[in-house]
Amino acid sequence: MPVRIQNEDFDIGREVAQLRRDNPQVGAVASFVGVVRDLNDGKTVAEMTLEHYPGMTEKAIEEIIGQAKGRWQVYDALVVHRIGRLAPLDQIVLVVVTSAHRGDAFAACEFIMDYLKTQAPFWKKEKTPDGARWVEARASDDAAAERWQTKD
């Protein structure tokens, strides 16, 4: 279950090809790419810096992927998350899920992304015209993760 934290950019085509290579059982590949926007909370963002908790970040994402594999029929999943300095238009995060059918692939991909937003230790600091600021966590992200919770 591959998880990579890196400074370098990624190539989605290459990552998808790698993940589904030599597996003719794969009938669906779902992917998500998160990208840096130039506007957040009403302010222009010139640049951001992403910080993480080495060790725990990888572990937390591996656990999220494990949960997704327990809930949906998933062959494989990949998460690549960038750290360091990023500018608007840059790619930040990639999630790829392979499955036999699209329903499982879509659901698992969205689940992994929603949980990553609230459980994986990353922090963004933005440069705006008024100075640098740490990005505040959003209630809407907590709500997005909570809707996956099952009543059992």
Add this chain to the structure above:
Amino acid sequence: MVKILYFAGLREATGQGAEEFALPDDVRDVAALRALLRKRGDAWAEALAESKRVRAAVNQDMAAGDTPVTDGDEVAFFPPVTGG
């Protein structure tokens, strides 16, 4: 001893990224450790105030206030996460 790590805004506010800390006998969980660190001064009291949303991890697993802390553990304090 426990290793304590601070990330993002908490690291900047406390001026501390990592430290080795001698755990007093009566400090047995995350909430007690956080309360003890608040006594270090204004910056610490402010950054770790009860009203602040501070997350913690013990041995790289998300922790709650009543999560036990014992010698040899790695404890981390940080703001709610904002990746993705």
